[in-house]
Structures are given as structure tokens and as C-alpha cells.
Amino acid sequence: MPEIVLSLISHTNVGKTALARTLLRQDVGEVADRAHVTVVSEAFDLIETEQGGETYHAKLWDTPGFGSNLAKLAARLKSSNNPVGWILHQVWDRVSDKSLWCSQEAIRNISEDADVVIYLVDASQSPATIGYVDLEMEILDWIGKPVIVFLNQTGKPDPDKIISGEAEWRSHLAEFKIVKNVSTLDAFTRCWVLEHTVLERAAGVLDGEKARAAQILAEAWKARNLGxxxxxxxxxxxxxxxxxxxxxxxxxxxxxxxxxxxxxxxxxxxxxxxxxxxxxxxxxxxxxxxxxxxxxxxxxxxxxxxxxxxxxxxxxxxxxxxxxxxxxxxxxxxxxxxxxxxxxxxxxxxxxxxxxxxxxxxxxxxxxxxxxxxxxxxxxxxxxxxxxxxxxxxxxxxxxxxxxxxxxxxxxxxxxxxxxxxxxxxxxxxxxxxxxxxxxxxxxxxxxxxxxxxxxxxxxxxxxxxxxxxxxxxxxxxxxxxxx
Ligand SMILES: Nc1nc2c(ncn2[C@@H]2O[C@H](COP(=O)(O)OP(=O)(O)OP(=O)(O)O)[C@@H](O)[C@H]2O)c(=O)[nH]1
Ligand SMILES: [Mg+2]
Incomplete structure (x- = not known):
């Protein structure tokens, strides 16, 4: 069965689980205003559709957030040969090293499962003021899966604010070639007409059969919402x-x-x-x-x-x-x-x-x-x-x-x-x-x-x-x- 796998990734507390709930129309996981609420990765069926006798399927992973210790670690690992391999082989305690444990979970998910990384950013903050973003981007770059960025926490829909927010993030992330796209999908205030862009943008960064599957699934998403x-x-x-x-x-x-x-x-x-x-x-x-x-x-x-x-x-x-x-x-x-x-x-x-x-x-x-x-x-x-x-x-x-x-x-x-x-x-x-x-x-x-x-x-x-x-x-x- 042709399948595409999307992983929701971000610094902790940005709103991955909230966005998963919005897209899935289900109260999955736990949403709370504190760090490391989600501690294990969990997969959900995003959408399934039939075409030409084939069943196409999109899976969405909600993952634990990157913790603040990861950025420090990334800074130290910059010169290492295989930083991702090193991180994945560490044994951190789930309770006493929660921040690193969660970060490792997310990195494992991206490395092993994701076709496309959906990286969320908190649009209420300016990228220049958030120190962890560049270091997290470096880690994503080491892993090498395509990244599409969505601005979350944009507040009330305000076209001018959204355009300027996107422009600021786009220019900040321009140096990271791994970032293929920056747009907005607020978990609280998005309009349904924007939702299929998650799949459409994924199609844009995938190749061959995967790209085709993502496009078919994007069309199915549109059709469902249009219904x-x-x-x-x-x-x-x-x-x-x-x-x-x-x-x-x-x-x-x-x-x-x-x-x-x-x-x-x-x-x-x-x-x-x-x-x-x-x-x-x-x-x-x-x-x-x-x-x-x-x-x-x-x-x-x-x-x-x-x-x-x-x-x-x-x-x-x-x-x-x-x-x-x-x-x-x-x-x-x-x-x-x-x-x-x-x-x-x-x-x-x-x-x-x-x-x-x-x-x-x-x-x-x-x-x-x-x-x-x-x-x-x-x-x-x-x-x-x-x-x-x-x-x-x-x-x-x-x-x-x-x-x-x-x-x-x-x-x-x-x-x-x-x-x-x-x-x-x-x-x-x-x-x-x-x-x-x-x-x-x-x-x-x-x-x-x-x-x-x-x-x-x-x-x-x-x-x-x-x-x-x-x-x-x-x-x-x-x-x-x-x-x-
Ligand atoms: N205003 C606003 N708040 C949001 C939005 N999305 C999430 N939040 C809030 O941000 C906080 C964190 O949301 P979560 O969905 O738990 O964040 P997360 O990224 O899954 O966090 P961890 O699992 O802990 O890494 C909660 O208080 C949410 O209510 C949004 O689009 N707008
Ligand atoms: Mg969560």
C-alpha cells in the first residue's frame, strides 16, 4: 500500500499535539502548557483513499518535543563524525534526563520513520530571539529528511501579520537547505481550507511514487473537507x-x-x-x-x-x-x-x-x-x-x-x-x-x-x-x- 509518513517535530511546548488534534479531529494525546507533555511518539492514521485499485495512506506521528539540553548537545556535537548515531546510542533516563530522552525519541522517529518532517515554530516569537531554532535545524540537517515549516500560535487570523511572520521566518531559515517551505497552519485558528497544504507541501518535497501518493492524498483531503x-x-x-x-x-x-x-x-x-x-x-x-x-x-x-x-x-x-x-x-x-x-x-x-x-x-x-x-x-x-x-x-x-x-x-x-x-x-x-x-x-x-x-x-x-x-x-x- 503506498504510504507517506509525516512527523510532527518541534521544540517542546510549541503545539504539535494541538495541531495533531486539529488535523485528526480527535483529542489524541495530552495538550498542556509545559515542557515535555508528550513523552513517546505515537502514530495516527491521517487519511486513506482508494485510487486505481490502490489504497493510499498517510500517517501522522506526534512526537516528544526537543528539549533545551539538546541544543547544548548539538553545539558540542558539531564537529563529531556521526552526531545522530551518537545521540541514538546514548542511554538516558526517562525521568531524570527527560529533556534528552524526549529529544532522542523525536530524533529516532525522524531517522527511522519519517518521509517528511513537519517542523512547527511558535510564531508569537521572533526567530532571532529563539536560540534553539538554529541548533535544532542543524540536527534536522544531519538527519537529512526534507523539512516543511509551519508557523503555529499565530493568534487571530490576520493576513498582514501572517505574511510578515512568514517572511521573517523564511529569511531566517533560508540558510538551511533542508527547509523546503515555510507557511502557516495555526492549530487554534487555521481555516479548514488550509489543511490539505500539509500533504500538498509534502508532495512538493518528495519524489516519484511518494510524491504522487502525497498529491493523491492531498486531493482526497480537499474532497473530504469540500464534502x-x-x-x-x-x-x-x-x-x-x-x-x-x-x-x-x-x-x-x-x-x-x-x-x-x-x-x-x-x-x-x-x-x-x-x-x-x-x-x-x-x-x-x-x-x-x-x-x-x-x-x-x-x-x-x-x-x-x-x-x-x-x-x-x-x-x-x-x-x-x-x-x-x-x-x-x-x-x-x-x-x-x-x-x-x-x-x-x-x-x-x-x-x-x-x-x-x-x-x-x-x-x-x-x-x-x-x-x-x-x-x-x-x-x-x-x-x-x-x-x-x-x-x-x-x-x-x-x-x-x-x-x-x-x-x-x-x-x-x-x-x-x-x-x-x-x-x-x-x-x-x-x-x-x-x-x-x-x-x-x-x-x-x-x-x-x-x-x-x-x-x-x-x-x-x-x-x-x-x-x-x-x-x-x-x-x-x-x-x-x-x-x-
Ligand atoms: N494560542 C495558541 N496556543 C497553542 C497553539 N497550539 C498549541 N498551543 C498551546 O501551546 C501549549 C503546548 O501545546 P502542545 O500541543 O501540548 O505542545 P507540544 O508541542 O505537543 O508539546 P510537548 O508534547 O510537550 O513537546 C498548550 O498550552 C496549547 O494550548 C496555537 O496554535 N495557538
Ligand atoms: Mg505534545
Missing amino acids: VFEQATEKIAALMAESACDAESLSEKSLLEKVKGLLRSLTDRDPELEKIQQTMYARLATRTGTTINELIELHGLDGETAKKLAKHSREEFAVRRDVEESLATAVGGAVSGLAGGLAADLASGGMTFGGGAVVGALLGGATTYALAKGFNLTQSEQNSVRWSGEHFLNQVEFVLMLYLGVAHFGRGRGVWRDPENNPTHWESATKAAVENHKSKLLSAWEKAPKRGGEKTAAALEKTFRDLLVEILAGLYPEQKSVFE
């Missing part, structure tokens, strides 16, 4: 279809009252509307929570309970509602025509009357009881409230941001948490993409009550796929091919 992506877009489309269809009936009398009430003051609170709003927000929050939990599971993460998430979503939407109410106040007296329709939408906290434009017209002057009554009679199906188009778009943005939170959350970071402090460029990328697809989104929203949930979801699927591809390909331009 998850397609399922995620379906779930998001289904969620938003439900939102577009969600409605609550209004009592006939109260519609008239509300029209009159809105004429009196845009900021009046109406008990029935308040109740409806609460019901619809609660439904929206529960649905969103359920969908996000499904996305978390799809991405191989463990998450919070739907209940807790639902609470978060409710708070998030409640905040948006306040914003809308203050906007309504600002719109104030401009109660005519279109502005009236807009204000009515805003004043009702993101919901619009079954025929927002009709209410706008009513507010614009045709406010006789007869007309309102006529509206109720002739358009009884519309005697209800639903989310306004504007609010629907807000919901879309909110859900896309939550998706990005899931797509970037590496399992090595632990249990999925609400994405607080998302990078600002995610928000601008999301807003821009929603703006680009606004007419399609609004058209689906407009048609939703007649089409029903299923057809709306089907219509929205392509739009959400296009939206997410635009966002992800914009954030990771080099990974556009993942979606092809």
Missing part, C-alpha cells in the same frame, strides 16, 4: 429558508390599531407585536443554535449545548433590535411613502407587515379605516408579520460570521466557544459578499412565503455556496482551487 463544506452550506440555506418563511398571524383588529399606533408614534410599543417579536426571536435563536451545533459536529468539533448557543443568538439579535429601534427614532417624523414603510419595518424590530409596501402606503396618507379593513379582507393571508428583508440580511451576515467561527476553530483549541472578537476583516469580507448577493437573497426572501421552506432552501443553496466561496476564496486567495 463538509457542501453539507454546511445546505444547513445554512435551510436555516435561512426557515427564517424567510417564518411568520406570525396578527389579529385583524390589532393590525388597524398598529397602523394607527405607528402613525401616532414610531416608537410606541405594542403588546401584541412585542409578544410576536419575542416568539419569533426565540424561534430564530433556537433554530440558529441547532444549526450551529450541527455545523460544529460536521467540522469534527465538540460544542456547547444548543441551549447555551440559543441564548447567545438571542442576545445577539436583541442587540441588533435595539439598534433598529434607535434607527426608527432617528427616522422619526418622516412618515410618508417609502420612508414610512422603512420606518414601520424598523419600529417593529426587524419585522415587516405582511405587505410592507402596503403599510408604507397606508402611512403615506391612505389611512382610512375602510382601506385598512379592505387590506385585511382581501389580503387575509398577509395579515401577519414576518422578518423584514433588511433583518433577513442581518441574519445572513450573523450566520455567515458564525460559520467562519466554526470553519476556523481547530479542535486542538478545545471545546468550541462563541466567536468573540472575530477578526474585523471577516466582517468586512462578509458584508461585501452579502452586498454582492443581496438581490438574490432578497428575491428568495420575497418569494419564500409562496414557495415554502423546501423550495426556498433549494433556491438559497447556490447563493450561499457562492457567498461562502467568495468569502473564503477572498480570505485565502491561494486556496481558490479547493472549490473547483
Whole structure:
């Protein structure tokens, strides 16, 4: 069976086990903020795929980290004939010489098992300030297996910081011919679109059959992640279809009252509307929570309970509602025509009357009881409230941001948490993409009550796929091919 073997190697405590967890979607080994947590090398199945009657397999080793004593040893062994052989023949005590024992374990793993060394560096530190890096590189050079370097611990995804961090490390490591590549794969904040690069870069440094196997496995990794992506877009489309269809009936009398009430003051609170709003927000929050939990599971993460998430979503939407109410106040007296329709939408906290434009017209002057009554009679199906188009778009943005939170959350970071402090460029990328697809989104929203949930979801699927591809390909331009 064609197999490629990758070994995760680094100075201790840089994050090998955390990255193994992220890639494997499993809580393997132990992750802790201290030296030499992993003390024995362990192999895991990274991915397996069939092609042309052959089974291709990639194995990932998590190894103990190099200790600080190794660098000192390397300095001493520089002039030795066979430093690696010397190291491998030493007998160090696992407890009293833990640092050297762990280093020897890692060196043995590279020498005996690895096709490619994946060397991780802590990007939160400048290479010039870390004394051990050059000496560890010399040891890797003595062993002679190809090395690809990944920056870990980069923090929040920040393209400028990542580019400058990579450039700094690249230039620092340029003297080591054994280093074939430097890029970024943060165990905590990587996006899934980057994961296959581990295999792709390995293919780039291997030859012949091994290179071919690594490329086949990289393609299989992409395909698997793309499958998850397609399922995620379906779930998001289904969620938003439900939102577009969600409605609550209004009592006939109260519609008239509300029209009159809105004429009196845009900021009046109406008990029935308040109740409806609460019901619809609660439904929206529960649905969103359920969908996000499904996305978390799809991405191989463990998450919070739907209940807790639902609470978060409710708070998030409640905040948006306040914003809308203050906007309504600002719109104030401009109660005519279109502005009236807009204000009515805003004043009702993101919901619009079954025929927002009709209410706008009513507010614009045709406010006789007869007309309102006529509206109720002739358009009884519309005697209800639903989310306004504007609010629907807000919901879309909110859900896309939550998706990005899931797509970037590496399992090595632990249990999925609400994405607080998302990078600002995610928000601008999301807003821009929603703006680009606004007419399609609004058209689906407009048609939703007649089409029903299923057809709306089907219509929205392509739009959400296009939206997410635009966002992800914009954030990771080099990974556009993942979606092809
Ligand atoms: N912020 C951040 N912290 C990380 C990342 N990866 C790992 N860590 C943290 O770094 C510490 C060490 O992580 P491990 O995965 O145990 O590191 P290791 O390289 O396997 O360490 P040893 O097995 O002890 O050599 C832990 O506290 C992790 O939570 C990362 O990408 N970002
Ligand atoms: Mg470890």
C-alpha cells in the first residue's frame, strides 16, 4: 500500500499535539502548557483513499518535543563524525534526563520513520530571539529528511501579520537547505481550507511514487473537507429558508390599531407585536443554535449545548433590535411613502407587515379605516408579520460570521466557544459578499412565503455556496482551487 509518513517535530511546548488534534479531529494525546507533555511518539492514521485499485495512506506521528539540553548537545556535537548515531546510542533516563530522552525519541522517529518532517515554530516569537531554532535545524540537517515549516500560535487570523511572520521566518531559515517551505497552519485558528497544504507541501518535497501518493492524498483531503463544506452550506440555506418563511398571524383588529399606533408614534410599543417579536426571536435563536451545533459536529468539533448557543443568538439579535429601534427614532417624523414603510419595518424590530409596501402606503396618507379593513379582507393571508428583508440580511451576515467561527476553530483549541472578537476583516469580507448577493437573497426572501421552506432552501443553496466561496476564496486567495 503506498504510504507517506509525516512527523510532527518541534521544540517542546510549541503545539504539535494541538495541531495533531486539529488535523485528526480527535483529542489524541495530552495538550498542556509545559515542557515535555508528550513523552513517546505515537502514530495516527491521517487519511486513506482508494485510487486505481490502490489504497493510499498517510500517517501522522506526534512526537516528544526537543528539549533545551539538546541544543547544548548539538553545539558540542558539531564537529563529531556521526552526531545522530551518537545521540541514538546514548542511554538516558526517562525521568531524570527527560529533556534528552524526549529529544532522542523525536530524533529516532525522524531517522527511522519519517518521509517528511513537519517542523512547527511558535510564531508569537521572533526567530532571532529563539536560540534553539538554529541548533535544532542543524540536527534536522544531519538527519537529512526534507523539512516543511509551519508557523503555529499565530493568534487571530490576520493576513498582514501572517505574511510578515512568514517572511521573517523564511529569511531566517533560508540558510538551511533542508527547509523546503515555510507557511502557516495555526492549530487554534487555521481555516479548514488550509489543511490539505500539509500533504500538498509534502508532495512538493518528495519524489516519484511518494510524491504522487502525497498529491493523491492531498486531493482526497480537499474532497473530504469540500464534502463538509457542501453539507454546511445546505444547513445554512435551510436555516435561512426557515427564517424567510417564518411568520406570525396578527389579529385583524390589532393590525388597524398598529397602523394607527405607528402613525401616532414610531416608537410606541405594542403588546401584541412585542409578544410576536419575542416568539419569533426565540424561534430564530433556537433554530440558529441547532444549526450551529450541527455545523460544529460536521467540522469534527465538540460544542456547547444548543441551549447555551440559543441564548447567545438571542442576545445577539436583541442587540441588533435595539439598534433598529434607535434607527426608527432617528427616522422619526418622516412618515410618508417609502420612508414610512422603512420606518414601520424598523419600529417593529426587524419585522415587516405582511405587505410592507402596503403599510408604507397606508402611512403615506391612505389611512382610512375602510382601506385598512379592505387590506385585511382581501389580503387575509398577509395579515401577519414576518422578518423584514433588511433583518433577513442581518441574519445572513450573523450566520455567515458564525460559520467562519466554526470553519476556523481547530479542535486542538478545545471545546468550541462563541466567536468573540472575530477578526474585523471577516466582517468586512462578509458584508461585501452579502452586498454582492443581496438581490438574490432578497428575491428568495420575497418569494419564500409562496414557495415554502423546501423550495426556498433549494433556491438559497447556490447563493450561499457562492457567498461562502467568495468569502473564503477572498480570505485565502491561494486556496481558490479547493472549490473547483
Ligand atoms: N494560542 C495558541 N496556543 C497553542 C497553539 N497550539 C498549541 N498551543 C498551546 O501551546 C501549549 C503546548 O501545546 P502542545 O500541543 O501540548 O505542545 P507540544 O508541542 O505537543 O508539546 P510537548 O508534547 O510537550 O513537546 C498548550 O498550552 C496549547 O494550548 C496555537 O496554535 N495557538
Ligand atoms: Mg505534545
